[in-house]
Amino acid sequence: MTDVVAALLAVEVDYPGRGKALGPFDLALVSGEIVALVGPSGCGKSTALRLLAGLEGPTRGTVRRAAGRGETSVVFQSPTLAPWLSATANVALPLELAGVAKAEARARAVEALARVGLGAAVNARPAQLSGGMAMRASLARALVTSPRLLLLDEPFAALDEITRRALADDLLAIWREARPAIVFVTHNVEEAVYMAGRVIVMTPGPGRSAGETRVEAPTPRPSGFRTTALFRDAAEAISDRLAAATRAAA
Numbered sequence: 416m417t418d419v420v421a422a423l424l425a426v427e428v429d430y431p432g433r434g435k436a437l438g439p440f441d442l443a444l445v446s447g448e449i450v451a452l453v454g455p456s457g458c459g460k461s462t463a464l465r466l467l468a469g470l471e472g473p474t475r476g477t478v479r480r481a482a483g484r485g486e487t488s489v490v491f492q493s494p495t496l497a498p499w500l501s502a503t504a505n506v507a508l509p510l511e512l513a514g515v516a517k518a519e520a521r522a523r524a525v526e527a528l529a530r531v532g533l534g535a536a537v538n539a540r541p542a543q544l545s546g547g548m549a550m551r552a553s554l555a556r557a558l559v560t561s562p563r564l565l566l567l568d569e570p571f572a573a574l575d576e577i578t579r580r581a582l583a584d585d586l587l588a589i590w591r592e593a594r595p596a597i598v599f600v601t602h603n604v605e606e607a608v609y610m611a612g613r614v615i616v617m618t619p620g621p622g623r624s625a626g627e628t629r630v631e632a633p634t635p636r637p638s639g640f641r642t643t644a645l646f647r648d649a650a651e652a653i654s655d656r657l658a659a660a661t662r663a664a665a
Contacts, residue, residue, distance in 0.1 A: 418446035419479070420564050420596040421467050421487075426476030427621075428462050435621035437462045438476065442615070442624075446563065447594040449634065451611035453604060453653060455661060459622030460600040464489070464566050467598060480564065487564045488557035492572050494549040496541040496556075502528055503537045506556040513560070527555040530589055547578040551585070558589065565595045571606070583609055587635035604657065608649045609636055616653060618660040625660035628653050 427438030437459035444450060444467075452460045465471045466478050468489045480487060488509075496505045503524045510520035525537050531551040541549055550570060557565060567586075571579040583606065590597065599610050607614045608630055616625040630649050632640060640646055 420444045420446050421480040422478070423463060423466060423473075424477040424479070426463075426466060426473040426478060428459070428466070428471070429474040437466075437620070437622045438473075440476075440617075440623055442598075444564065444596045444598065446596055448613065449590065449597040449599060449611045451599045451601060451607035451614045452617060453601060453607045453614055453657065454617030454622060455619050455657075456602065457620045458617045459620055460602075460617060461568055463622070464568050464598060464600050467564065468566050486560075486562055487566065488560060488562040489566045490550075490553050490557045490568065490570045492569045494541070494553035496544075496549060496552060498541050501538050501540060502533060502544070502552045502555075505541070505552060506559050509556060509560050523559055524555070527559040528552065530558070530592075531555045531585060546574055547582060550574065550582060554582075554586065554589075558593070561593060562595050565597045567597065567599045569600055569602070572601075579606070584635065586610075591635060604650050604653050605641070605646075608646055608653065609641065614649070614653050616656045616660060619664040626656050628656070 422443040423440055425439045425441060428436045430436050440463060452463060454460055466473055467480055468487055469480060503521055506524035506527050507520040510523060511517060528534060528537050531554050533548060533551050536544065536548060544552060571582055601607050611630060612634065613627055613629055615627045618625050628649055632645055
């Protein structure tokens, strides 16, 4: 039987003074799959992510999620690292808050930092890290609890293109080890095709599903994947769907 990790069932979110921000919207995530949410700014992508994270509740509808401690992790666009802590202490923090002994938490944090390529920066403070390194530390912190569900809210948006591509490959390589379900929020169509096996296009707010595209390619992506017809065709199909949804809402 398919293991459903989390689901949004006919969810709607209203904000006072702004009206409806999302929905009705449905999304079901099975174990190990990577789903990208693509849509224009203000369409409710991040709102859907916050529902899955348990950071807010729906006005209407039902949210089902991996609710155990450490089973859901979130990486935001900003790394949100504590500036007074070392990289190791930042990554160990969710374990220590969960009651893991400090020595064990720090050892697991060092391992997590090594997995994201920061083995030489375990004692560095956030101010000593580049933007890409800080995002790697944030990713290590999210992965250190071995979550079943990993939520990524435009984590590469503030980075340069070379760093974005390197981090995308690193993230997919790490995914191959533990295979958490991932929801990846982005406004970048090509990034969505590269990262996800399923790309859901959302309409302008209030966000609803305008359809989805499956990307039938190996994960992690093979070298040169961005130059293949499969990649280009998927990106064009998603761009066309996004444009049609935007026109319909105008």
